[in-house]
Amino acid sequence: MRPSFFHHLHPPTIPALQARLRYTLGAGGLAIFLTLVTGLTGALEMFFYVPTPEQAGLSIQQLTFLVPFGWLVRNLHYWSAQLLVIASILHLLRVVFTGAYGRPRRFNYLLGLGLLVLLLLFDFTGYGLRWDEGVRWALVTGTNLVRSVPLLGEPLYALIVGGEQPGAAMLTRFYAWHIFGLTLLVLILGIWHLFRIRRDGGIAVPPPELRNNHERITRFELVRREVLAMLIGGAALLLFAIFVPAPLAAPITEMNAAGGEPRAPWFFLWVQQMLAWGSPFFFGVAIPLGILLILVLIPYILPNPKRAELGRWFPPSGRAAQIITVALTLLIIGLTLAKALVESP
Amino acid sequence: MTLRRWIFAASLLLLLALLAAGWQESRRVQAVALTPTLTSEVEYCLSCHADLPEISPSHPIETFGCVLCHGGERLALDADLAHSTMRGGRNPSEFSVVEASCGGEQCHSGSPELNRDHIQRATTSIQSTYAGAIASIRYTFGAQSDLTPRYGVSAVQDKTVISSKAVPELLAFDSTNESSPWIQKFGENCLDCHLSAQPREGDTYARLSGCAACHTPTAGLDIAPGETQLHRLSTAINYSQCNTCHNRGNYDLRSMTFTERTDQPADRLHDYYQPIAQFVRCEWTLDCIDCHTRSEAMGDGDLYGSKKDIQYTQCRTCHGTPDELPLTYTITSLEDLALRQAFLNPVIDLKVGDTILMTEKGEPLWNIRPLEDGTYELFAKASGQRFIFRPVMSSGCLQNPEEQASSACHQCHAVER
Numbered sequence: 131m132r133p134s135f136f137h138h139l140h141p142p143t144i145p146a147l148q149a150r151l152r153y154t155l156g157a158g159g160l161a162i163f164l165t166l167v168t169g170l171t172g173a174l175e176m177f178f179y180v181p182t183p184e185q186a187g188l189s190i191q192q193l194t195f196l197v198p199f200g201w202l203v204r205n206l207h208y209w210s211a212q213l214l215v216i217a218s219i220l221h222l223l224r225v226v227f228t229g230a231y232g233r234p235r236r237f238n239y240l241l242g243l244g245l246l247v248l249l250l251l252f253d254f255t256g257y258g259l260r261w262d263e264g265v266r267w268a269l270v271t272g273t274n275l276v277r278s279v280p281l282l283g284e285p286l287y288a289l290i291v292g293g294e295q296p297g298a299a300m301l302t303r304f305y306a307w308h309i310f311g312l313t314l315l316v317l318i319l320g321i322w323h324l325f326r327i328r329r330d331g332g333i334a335v336p337p338p339e340l341r342n343n344h345e346r347i348t349r350f351e352l353v354r355r356e357v358l359a360m361l362i363g364g365a366a367l368l369l370f371a372i373f374v375p376a377p378l379a380a381p382i383t384e385m386n387a388a389g390g391e392p393r394a395p396w397f398f399l400w401v402q403q404m405l406a407w408g409s410p411f412f413f414g415v416a417i418p419l420g421i422l423l424i425l426v427l428i429p430y431i432l433p434n435p436k437r438a439e440l441g442r443w444f445p446p447s448g449r450a451a452q453i454i455t456v457a458l459t460l461l462i463i464g465l466t467l468a469k470a471l472v473e474s475p
Numbered sequence: 476m477t478l479r480r481w482i483f484a485a486s487l488l489l490l491l492a493l494l495a496a497g498w499q500e501s502r503r504v505q506a507v508a509l510t511p512t513l514t515s516e517v518e519y520c521l522s523c524h525a526d527l528p529e530i531s532p533s534h535p536i537e538t539f540g541c542v543l544c545h546g547g548e549r550l551a552l553d554a555d556l557a558h559s560t561m562r563g564g565r566n567p568s569e570f571s572v573v574e575a576s577c578g579g580e581q582c583h584s585g586s587p588e589l590n591r592d593h594i595q596r597a598t599t600s601i602q603s604t605y606a607g608a609i610a611s612i613r614y615t616f617g618a619q620s621d622l623t624p625r626y627g628v629s630a631v632q633d634k635t636v637i638s639s640k641a642v643p644e645l646l647a648f649d650s651t652n653e654s655s656p657w658i659q660k661f662g663e664n665c666l667d668c669h670l671s672a673q674p675r676e677g678d679t680y681a682r683l684s685g686c687a688a689c690h691t692p693t694a695g696l697d698i699a700p701g702e703t704q705l706h707r708l709s710t711a712i713n714y715s716q717c718n719t720c721h722n723r724g725n726y727d728l729r730s731m732t733f734t735e736r737t738d739q740p741a742d743r744l745h746d747y748y749q750p751i752a753q754f755v756r757c758e759w760t761l762d763c764i765d766c767h768t769r770s771e772a773m774g775d776g777d778l779y780g781s782k783k784d785i786q787y788t789q790c791r792t793c794h795g796t797p798d799e800l801p802l803t804y805t806i807t808s809l810e811d812l813a814l815r816q817a818f819l820n821p822v823i824d825l826k827v828g829d830t831i832l833m834t835e836k837g838e839p840l841w842n843i844r845p846l847e848d849g850t851y852e853l854f855a856k857a858s859g860q861r862f863i864f865r866p867v868m869s870s871g872c873l874q875n876p877e878e879q880a881s882s883a884c885h886q887c888h889a890v891e892r
Contacts, residue, residue, distance in 0.1 A: 191550035195519070196506055202496055263559075354478050361485035368492035372499050380548055380560040 140349040147343055147441050148333040156359050157221035163360050164214040171207035181305035183298050186261035187381025208376030210367055211253055215397050218246050226455045229435030229448035230334035236429040238326035241319055243425055248316050255308040257395045264379035267392040269296045278411035295385050335441035400465035421458055504552045511540030518542050518549035531708040533819060544576050568686035570598050570671045590812050599633055600774025605669040607781045609648050616655040624780030628669050633778045640784045641777030660731035668720060675735060682719040692716055710820045713857040714762040722747050753889035762857045768838045790884040792834050795866045798876045802833045803845060813841035822854040
């Protein structure tokens with residue numbers, strides 16, 4: 131069989147050890163698939179979405195209720211974006227818990243963290259584009275957090291919001307970043323990330339001399355497995371999108387109106403929980419950035435896992451990184467649950 | 476199972492999911508578009524509400540649509556979202572939102588000269604402020620030294636005070652600030668007799684609130700949610716609508732409670748009115764609005780402290796006195812208020828050149844006109860029934876022309892109850 135374009139995106143053969151679902155969880159591949167779905171459905175949404183405060187909410191209603199299959203496109207976009215956050219975090223946890231962040235993959239680990247940050251920015255700007263009552267609190271609070279940064283706060287706020295309060299200027303900026311700026315950055319970092327996987331020797335496994343299993347699979351086999359994963363993932367996503375509608379509320383008419391539900395998007399609930407404790411800058415900006423910094427420093431400060439211990443979960447030589455990451459994960463999950471469960475009606 | 480077979484099975488699963496998407500699409504509500512001429516913005520409310528009757532001939536749906544009055548999300552075909560921004564829930568005429576729903580210069584908050592100031596008048600009327608009852612109770616229990624109204628159920632101001640009996644402003648009454656326990660109890664138990672109040676429980680005397688308290692006929696209807704008969708506005712208001720407030724039971728000043736009547740009144744003369752009161756025939760055969768005018772019911776824009784300050788129709792308004800015939804005037808313009816009122820409730824065929832009765836304040840009694848034989852014809856506003864009546868003049872009535880209050884007429888003309 132002559133390899134097609136899609137086969138050529140893969141190496142001719144890879145070690146079978148690199149393609150074990152129980153090892154990789156398929157999270158990275160799933161993230162690529164969800165990125166493609168999000169991009170495609172997002173492009174379709176652009177035919178209807180109007181990025182002005184007066185029209186944004188109405189154009190989403192138009193898409194959702196009046197355009198044939200518009201509801202499906204929007205639900206797919208929304209749910210693939212949410213699942214993408216989960217898949218990316220799973221991918222990150224897999225990399226840390228299997229010790230795959232060590233040399234020579236340190237730089238690609240940074241690229242991955244960069245992609246995660248871009249992804250959260252993508253989600254937040256997309257959340258803001260709804261411009262409805264359900265996101266008003268998060269828009270006001272999120273942008274006000276920027277103000278709390280010492281010295282840089284006001285210029286940053288002006289850069290992001292472009293006015294006294296979130297309005298037309300900010301919506302245009304969110305739109306431009308969402309559909310163009312962030313997309314471009316994700317393309318660059320994403321392609322770089324994929325390139326570095328191959329450059330760094332594929333998925334982390336011990337070097338050939340330290341392996342027992344020398345079996346290899348062909349690119350044909352690999353693509354078939356990917357197709358199967360995409361079919362199952364696609365069907366699951368589709369069924370989810372068919373039966374669980376993406377949230378939508380009445381368009382914002384007054385940004386500073388009283389009332390409304392004070393609720394952050396789910397991936398920032400943990401930050402919202404901390405905001406109740408005091409200083410917005412410390413809890414809302416410094417701690418999240420601090421957590422990111424800890425993740426960035428893991429491969430550079432902690433001893434890298436031994437090469438012989440690669441290709442398996444929880445290698446003993448990566449214990450410190452695992453403990454730190456488990457602690458951070460539990461902290462974030464705990465804070466999220468505290469906010470989501472305790473204060474929900 | 477080989478990988479190829481797995482792929483085949485997964486393809487079937489995906490196909491199934493696609494079929495489910497098509498099925499879900501086919502189940503969607505069929506969108507029914509309407510673009511009202513007043514808004515020029517398409518709305519899809521009729522997709523679900525096609526069975527609602529048109530609210531009134533003056534508000535044709537092709538002109539007004541739904542959203543102009545009700546608010547709501549005009550594009551949404553999801554009930555919760557579509558209804559989430561409706562003004563006043565099911566009743567956009569609630570006074571808290573009435574300006575946005577019914578107001579506007581061309582609608583019901585225009586100038587007094589054009590008789591378009593309905594909202595300004597209704598929200599300052601004593602039926603809305605309840606200022607008279609509040610002043611009287613506060614005076615009775617020593618919280619104020621005279622009967623001048625100081626408080627209403629909510630704060631309200633009147634920038635152009637016309638009558639010498641009116642006040643420029645009412646503060647919001649808060650019974651918890653009162654020291655007298657009686658006034659506190661009054662606040663707890665007796666503040667449900669005004670236009671903004673939700674009716675008491677029970678459907679016998681159920682009504683809506685705001686403008687719809689009077690203009691949406693509820694008497695005899697079940698006003699449970701979902702009742703499409705309630706989608707109606709009318710100026711032909713039956714006496715029973717007035718009775719949803721005005722003959723509903725008795726208050727007791729000793730316990731400061733209101734005891735709702737439990738009977739279902741059938742016979743209007745014997746069952747409805749206070750046993751000690753006297754009535755002449757027209758007071759229980761006609762509807763309230765056949766004699767009482769729009770300014771009496773809806774106020775004249777001033778803030779009063781007593782019903783007596785605004786209610787002025789007496790027997791003489793229609794029947795005149797031994798010395799004088801009732802006042803009349805001839806309609807000279809198409810813009811005349813009488814023609815508009817007759818258009819809204821076409822029980823009488825009025826046109827320019829017709830002569831009709833007029834009150835002493837100059838309000839048209841547009842449903843009454845003199846006949847050539849010296850009698851008068853009255854068309855009942857709610858039933859359309861025609862009545863003929865005579866003036867007092869030349870009738871042999873011996874009552875002193877200087878004492879023409881209705882109570883004097885009752886001395887001879889009250890019916891046996």
